[in-house]
Amino acid sequence: MSKATKDQRVLPAPLVKIFSYVDEHEKKFIETLSQAVSIKSVSADPDLRNDVVKMMQWAQVKLIELGATTELCDIGSQVLSGKTVPLPPVLLGSLGNNPKKNTICLYGHLDVQPADISDGWDSEPFILTERNSKLYGRGSTDDKGPVLGWLHAIEAYQKTGTDLPVNLKFVFEGMEESGSIGLDQLLIKKKETFFNDVDYVCISDSYWLGTEKPCLTYGLRGMCCFGIEIEGSSKDLHSGMYGGTVYEAMSDLIFILNQLVDLKGNILIPGINEDIEPLSDKEKELYDKIQFDVDAYINEISASQPLQETKQQLLMNNWRYPSLSIHGIEGAFSGPGFKTVIPRKVIGKFSIRLVPNQDPLKISKLVKDYIKSIWEKRQSPNKLEIITEGDGGNPWMTDPFNPHYLAAHKATESVYNIEPDYTRGGGSIPVTLTLQEVTGKNVLLLPMGSGDDGAHSQNEKIEVRNYIEGTKLMAAYLYEVSKIKISSP
Numbered sequence: 001m002s003k004a005t006k007d008q009r010v011l012p013a014p015l016v017k018i019f020s021y022v023d024e025h026e027k028k029f030i031e032t033l034s035q036a037v038s039i040k041s042v043s044a045d046p047d048l049r050n051d052v053v054k055m056m057q058w059a060q061v062k063l064i065e066l067g068a069t070t071e072l073c074d075i076g077s078q079v080l081s082g083k084t085v086p087l088p089p090v091l092l093g094s095l096g097n098n099p100k101k102n103t104i105c106l107y108g109h110l111d112v113q114p115a116d117i118s119d120g121w122d123s124e125p126f127i128l129t130e131r132n133s134k135l136y137g138r139g140s141t142d143d144k145g146p147v148l149g150w151l152h153a154i155e156a157y158q159k160t161g162t163d164l165p166v167n168l169k170f171v172f173e174g175m176e177e178s179g180s181i182g183l184d185q186l187l188i189k190k191k192e193t194f195f196n197d198v199d200y201v202c203i204s205d206s207y208w209l210g211t212e213k214p215c216l217t218y219g220l221r222g223m224c225c226f227g228i229e230i231e232g233s234s235k236d237l238h239s240g241m242y243g244g245t246v247y248e249a250m251s252d253l254i255f256i257l258n259q260l261v262d263l264k265g266n267i268l269i270p271g272i273n274e275d276i277e278p279l280s281d282k283e284k285e286l287y288d289k290i291q292f293d294v295d296a297y298i299n300e301i302s303a304s305q306p307l308q309e310t311k312q313q314l315l316m317n318n319w320r321y322p323s324l325s326i327h328g329i330e331g332a333f334s335g336p337g338f339k340t341v342i343p344r345k346v347i348g349k350f351s352i353r354l355v356p357n358q359d360p361l362k363i364s365k366l367v368k369d370y371i372k373s374i375w376e377k378r379q380s381p382n383k384l385e386i387i388t389e390g391d392g393g394n395p396w397m398t399d400p401f402n403p404h405y406l407a408a409h410k411a412t413e414s415v416y417n418i419e420p421d422y423t424r425g426g427g428s429i430p431v432t433l434t435l436q437e438v439t440g441k442n443v444l445l446l447p448m449g450s451g452d453d454g455a456h457s458q459n460e461k462i463e464v465r466n467y468i469e470g471t472k473l474m475a476a477y478l479y480e481v482s483k484i485k486i487s488s489p
């Protein structure tokens, strides 16, 4: 038995039951997301490291409840803000080992970006709050909602008595928002064992371009994070007593930060654009076809105007050219009012998003050489140190015209009754290229959330529609990907 969807597209019979189950369990699925959001799994904060561990253990219980075999893998420790802290374990899981079924590896992350109501949230970031069919909370869309989507899609198969048509391998980490430190080494170690029978990899950790049209993501930028540490004295100083008598660390830092990028976003580091792939006519055409409303994009964030005039230029700048962003200054006074102090040590933090062909190590060297050359000119007696976070993340891009993307395309049509757009993303998921390399198989990025979800920002949310239809999309994807005939080598 099968059922026709709105525009008479025929929905395969197992999906009819599964979709109904998902609709009937909307409240329960939201409640589970609310539990996940309540765990403050901020990977950047050493004081919250236990919460990230708790989050990983919570997810392990969920996988076990679905019948998966699991392992929490120790990946060592890191030095964070001067303290040695253990890295959160990576959760690996397996469900099913039928040699006749395709094996799909699902990756997601359970750590989140920092958040505090004082940053300007309208409700507590770690209490999932529903307003106008939108679920607000840190991690709701990045990436706890999508991870739960997979678990709920599997539950829907099981509870409706539908045979899960694929074997699954799970890779859930707790350090993605902090450079995925330690993950690559573990995955490379497991290449011949855990990953040896994987046929496809799917990651749900990107977003639609806009708010209405579903997308399949086929490219991501990479990333390098830097800290410029300048130390001027052994303690903060009264600016009345010491102002005019010492070389100030903050002025040195601003001098450097101001020479990284110009008003139009051009990166001022010599050689930075050397390896960027030239734009072909074929690629140029792709940007014309994409549905993207520049005004809506800019209005949604209440910015005054875009950096580029046209849709095409804006998309290219976000997807195929590198960008440099300055994020903050550790050690600088940032509270209300005036604290008339000269900070003793400041760390300016910035990152560069990298594009295909750019190598994080090469870029790192260019950046360090450039900062040293500026520092030389400054002739300050203060101490300078350049800090990097991990090894940086590689950019990733795939050719989406293959059976795997076609399966996701069909799944999208089953749920949304519309063909997805094929888009790239400006963000980074460092593990994408590693998963492609350790499995030797195609990686698909299947977004659940919408372009205005505000990941990393105040009032991050996922719409109930995206959460629930996205769960159906994952179930439909597992159905479609199971149908791909893979010839044995």
Ligand SMILES: NCC(=O)N[C@@H](Cc1c[nH]cn1)C(=O)O
Binding pocket: 142, 143, 176, 177, 178, 179, 180, 205, 206, 223, 225, 393, 427, 428, 429, 430, 455
């Ligand atoms: N949803 C993916 C994501 O947000 N990734 C982060 C990765 C990151 C953060 N710090 C270092 N790497 C991103 O900012 O793109």
Ligand SMILES: [Zn+2]
Binding pocket: 109, 142, 143, 176, 205
């Ligand atoms: Zn994410």
Ligand SMILES: [Zn+2]
Binding pocket: 113, 142, 177, 455, 456
């Ligand atoms: Zn993120």
